[in-house]
Amino acid sequence: MSFKKYLKLYVITDRRLKPEVESVRQALEGGATAIQMRIKDAPTREMYKMGRELRKLTREYDALFFVDDRIDVALAVDADGVQLGPEDMPIEVAKEIAPSLLIGASVYSLEEALDAEAKGADYLGAGSVFPTKTKSDVRVIGLEGLRRIVESVSIPVVAIGGINRENAREVLKTGVDGIAVISAVMGADDVKRATEELRKIVEEVLG
Numbered sequence: 434m435s436f437k438k439y440l441k442l443y444v445i446t447d448r449r450l451k452p453e454v455e456s457v458r459q460a461l462e463g464g465a466t467a468i469q470m471r472i473k474d475a476p477t478r479e480m481y482k483m484g485r486e487l488r489k490l491t492r493e494y495d496a497l498f499f500v501d502d503r504i505d506v507a508l509a510v511d512a513d514g515v516q517l518g519p520e521d522m523p524i525e526v527a528k529e530i531a532p533s534l535l536i537g538a539s540v541y542s543l544e545e546a547l548d549a550e551a552k553g554a555d556y557l558g559a560g561s562v563f564p565t566k567t568k569s570d571v572r573v574i575g576l577e578g579l580r581r582i583v584e585s586v587s588i589p590v591v592a593i594g595g596i597n598r599e600n601a602r603e604v605l606k607t608g609v610d611g612i613a614v615i616s617a618v619m620g621a622d623d624v625k626r627a628t629e630e631l632r633k634i635v636e637e638v639l640g
């Protein structure tokens with residue numbers, strides 16, 4: 434079975450909102466199908482240790498595990514993949530040095546999406562669909578921008594940016610393979626319940 438079905442509810446950590454281990458456990462309990470460790474400005478050793486813990490947890494729950502930005506950490510903790518943005522390791526180089534990893538490419542336009550697909554990305558994280566307070570200065574592509582990307586590539590697409598339980602349905606109806614969320618889950622008082630609610634919507638639309 435391909436990895437695509439694991440992209441449907443992709444939850445990303447944010448230590449400014451919740452400590453990683455307990456929040457990831459709750460998200461997995463609530464039905465997250467993939468987890469991304471996204472830590473900015475921490476020592477590599479700390480990322481490695483956290484990555485090992487989250488790798489263990491995601492295995493227990495049969496979820497995929499991705500590391501944001503850091504191909505070295507992804508390899509060291511035996512993650513399933515790495516998420517690479519425009520400032521990170523070029524996709525074609527990442528594929529060469531880490532052929533075992535799934536490569537997710539972060540894209541903010543149709544041009545970037547086509548380029549990432551041509552360079553061999555395994556899936557796209559496309560956004561920001563809506564305005565978001567979680568990441569500064571991101572381009573907002575809207576539902577139409579997202580739809581154009583989905584219709585133009587043949588690799589799986591995960592939508593990201595400002596997605597919550599109010600707008601998740603319309604996002605999913607653009608034809609994406611999944612939604613990626615930070616604040617809708619990590620900013621909730623009850624992480625497990627917030628994840629369950631999103632998973633229910635995902636199941637209703639994607640099946």
Ligand SMILES: Cc1ncc(COP(=O)(O)OP(=O)(O)O)c(N)n1
Pocket residue numbers: 443445469471501502516517518519537538539540557558559568591593613
């Ligand atoms: C699934 C997914 N899609 C997009 C992003 C954004 O990546 P990037 O542009 O590298 O920005 P940072 O997250 O590193 O700030 C993502 N992390 N995950």
Ligand SMILES: Cc1ncsc1CCOP(=O)(O)O
Pocket residue numbers: 560561562564565566567568571593594595596613614615616617
């Ligand atoms: C990391 C990232 N990349 C594009 S938008 C975004 C922020 C997503 O966070 P939220 O789900 O809280 O809007």
Ligand SMILES: [Mg+2]
Pocket residue numbers: 501502516517518539
């Ligand atoms: Mg990144």
